[in-house]
Amino acid sequence: MSRNDQRNSERMSSDGYELYYWDGKYVGPGRAEFARLLFVEAGVPYKDISEGIMEKFRQADQQWTGFPTFAVPLLKKGSFEISQTPVICRYLGKQFGLFPDNEEDQWHAEQLNATIHDYIAEGRYAFHGIKPFESYFGQEKETQPYIDRFLAERLPKYMKHFEKMLAANDDGRSFVVGGKVTYADLGLLHVLRATAAQFPEAWAAVDYAPLVKAFKERMEARPNLAAYFKSEKCIPFSGNSMM
Ligand SMILES: N[C@@H](CCC(=O)N[C@@H](CS)C(=O)NCC(=O)O)C(=O)O
Missing domain, CATH: 1.20.1050.10 (Glutathione S-transferase Yfyf (Class Pi); Chain A, domain 2)
Structure with a gap:
């Protein structure tokens, strides 16, 4: 591993996971839930962040700081940012061992x-x-x-x-x-x-x-999921859209 790669990987792993998405009060669990279920099943802590998302999307350049993001959900770990829900899921699956073996x-x-x-x-x-x-x-x-x-x-x-x-x-x-x-x-x-x-x-x-x-x-x-679905953390579906 080059020194640069090593620095990058240290930076990525230095902070917890943050999941940026619209406020669940208005949109329900939405696409962010795909990522949440991975965190829950793996028992890995993460932080939901919805504050300021609306304002960011009103700005023409959206002002995300890292690799350009088209739309939320956006996953952030240290300086590493990744979006596109199916890609986030694959990434987290790999990180958490929720990934096929062959x-x-x-x-x-x-x-x-x-x-x-x-x-x-x-x-x-x-x-x-x-x-x-x-x-x-x-x-x-x-x-x-x-x-x-x-x-x-x-x-x-x-x-x-x-x-x-x-x-x-x-x-x-x-x-x-x-x-x-x-x-x-x-x-x-x-x-x-x-x-x-x-x-x-x-x-x-x-x-x-x-x-x-x-x-x-x-x-x-499944135990972690069952507990989550019963908990207050689990956002009810909005009833006016699939996502
Ligand atoms: N293909 C993207 C779609 C993302 C997407 O449409 N996000 C919605 C919220 S669920 C959004 O914020 N859209 C804003 C926009 O498309 O300008 C994904 O799967 O993450």
Whole structure:
């Protein structure tokens, strides 16, 4: 390791993790929850920071100090900053050992990571069909056809895919890939929780995907996660968007 690399790695590890995101009071758990579940499962402390985010996004250059960030969530450790939720999840998974052991499983976990984020983005856009970057409130009526289409065509397609994916490993009895929990399992758990919270009727009808349903229950019962979901720290879903 060069002296420069050594200095960088010392700087990165010198402080705790900070997770920058919109205030959960207004937006619910959102995309930051993907990262939170990794911290919770691993038992690693972190700090949620929402103060000043709105102001930063109003500024043209956004004034983040480190490597340029397009949108939150943003993870910071020392001087190291990283954004894009699927990348944050992969990074934290690797840091915390919530990462598959062999290379094929690693790529498959990454495939699922990408699919999960496609799903969440599609679901989110359905609630903002007319003005994608404005609140759902103010476009409720006009965007309803997009929500209906998502429910009729896309949600079941994704759920059937998740069912197949689970069935492909250990007959769906354990994890998405390999023999241990990884960031891919935690990502899948969050989108299933978001689906169940946002679309209770559609979720109740997901009897065509029993492995998916059992997976959600099994993951929610993991000790650290179960305690977190019961705690005040866990931000309720907002009910007006997938994310
Ligand atoms: N692909 C990005 C999307 C990030 C994103 O859309 N973040 C939202 C909050 S959940 C945001 O702050 N958007 C502001 C913008 O896009 O200008 C990710 O997965 O992190």
